[in-house]
Amino acid sequence: MKYSFYLRKPKSESETLILFSCYFNEEKKKFVYSTKKTILPEHWDSKNKTPNNKGKLVSDHQTQITKRLHEFATEFQKIKSRSELGEQTFNSIILKEHFDQVFERVTKVSSFFDVYDSFTEEKIKLKEWSKSTIKRYKNIKNLLEEFEIVKNYKLTFGKVNKKFFTEFTDFCYEHKDHYTNTFSRNVGLFKTFMFWSVKNGYAFNSDFMDFKKPQRVLTRQEALTMEQVKALYEFKCATESHTKAKDVFVFQCLTGLRYGDLMLVNKRIVTADGCLFLKEGKDHTKPDREIPLYRIAMEILQKYDYDLPLSTNQEQNRAIKKILRTMGYVHEVEYSRTKGVEQERFVEPFCDRITTHTARRTFVTILRNAGLADKVIMSVTGHRDIKTFNMYHQVSSMATVNAINRIFSAI
DSSP, X not given: OOEEEEESSTTOSSOEEEEEEEEETTTTEEEEEEEEEEEOGGGEETTTTEEOOSSSOOOTTHHHHHHHHHHHHHHHHHHHHHHHTTSSOOSHXXXXXXXXXXXXXXXXOOOHHHXXXXXXXXXXXXXXXXXXXXXXHHHHHHHHHHHHHHHTOOOOGGGXXXXXXXXXXXXXXXXXXXXXXXXXXXXXXXXXXXXXXXXXXXXXXXXXXXXXXXXOOOOOXXXXXXXXXXXXXXXXXXXXXXXXXXXXXXXXXXHOOOGGGGGGOOGGGBOTTSEEEEOOSSOTTSOOEEEEOOHHHHHHHHHTTTOOOOOOHHHHHHHHHHHHHHTTOOOEEEEEEEETTEEEEEEEEGGGGOOHHHHHHHHHHHHHHTTOOHHHXXXXXXXXXXXXXXXXOOOOHHHHHHHXXXXXXXX
16 A cells, blocks of 8 residues: 655645555545645655755745655554554554554543453442442453463554454463353454444454454253242251241242342332342342242241341352262252364263352242242243243253143153
8 A cells, every 4th residue: 555645736826744654455435535734835845745955946844844744654564563563453443543642632542451441440439330340350351461471462443353362362361261152252342342442442452342242142950840949938947047047948949039139138128928129139120029938038038037048149059069969969960161163062960060150040930930920920030031041941851841741651
């Protein structure tokens, strides 16, 4: 690709601007940029596209003008060479961004991570993010900082291109051992930041729009049957702490509540007809929910005077695994994890696959297998998206066997 300089008004009798120009074939676009230098047309060598440097018709500022044009030529060749080496995308937007920064045409020239900090600070101050979202974006920053070190890839907005995405993908899958669902979520968060940066004038490069989030993969999760929930409720634990953990988990199984929402439960939100009237904790835009309290759930609430004995999520997970192991739920289950097109298979004891979120999945699975309409279940769980809701339903093998036997029983 060639570049040249020309005069805005070549026949003017007064000084006129000198413009830089080149043509991007792929974009079918002529790129024009002002050098901010002016010259009389009679002092300009139209054949060589430079100021005259000898004779009578030489500008008093010939040296300064020539130096500035040389700077433009140097910066053009620099960014063009980077693109040829695969280090940076080269298009009209990138060139403009580069010229703006080098020749100080923009006020918002900040480092990549300074802009990221401004992005997160704004969202937090505007109260647009929950605590969990804030944590996710902090994790993304840590991830990108580690990527810079491991891949020796200094992040700038101009270098967020195809090569970056290739290296970042390899970094996440191979170095961080992330699976497809984690990678997909992180790409989505990163693109949200990039859209904000473009909108607010910090970046001009739009290559990130082509970054494809891999489709999330439905990983097999476990769910308890109604019989297992009943057995768990009746099980006598050896310690008081395990008894409390068991009761809380059973309460979750019978209400479909997230573990984080349990702290909202108290006597004031229990209605006269035996329901929990709960304001959505994770998303305040969702409507209030009425959750019917089954007899056992009400007994658990009354046992603890409507103040459930909660520990940290990690402690609760450890306790439930130990309780189920003691009960003998140690049969092996198989599940898989996906990295791109590669799939890895794992085998673990059933008890080790159970977490607090299994209770919410158990609630959905039991009610769906019983034939309750999705709309009714979703009104209790607070789901609005059927695709997300479907991820909570784990079809039990026994339910499938019974259904098939019933259908083919006439043969």
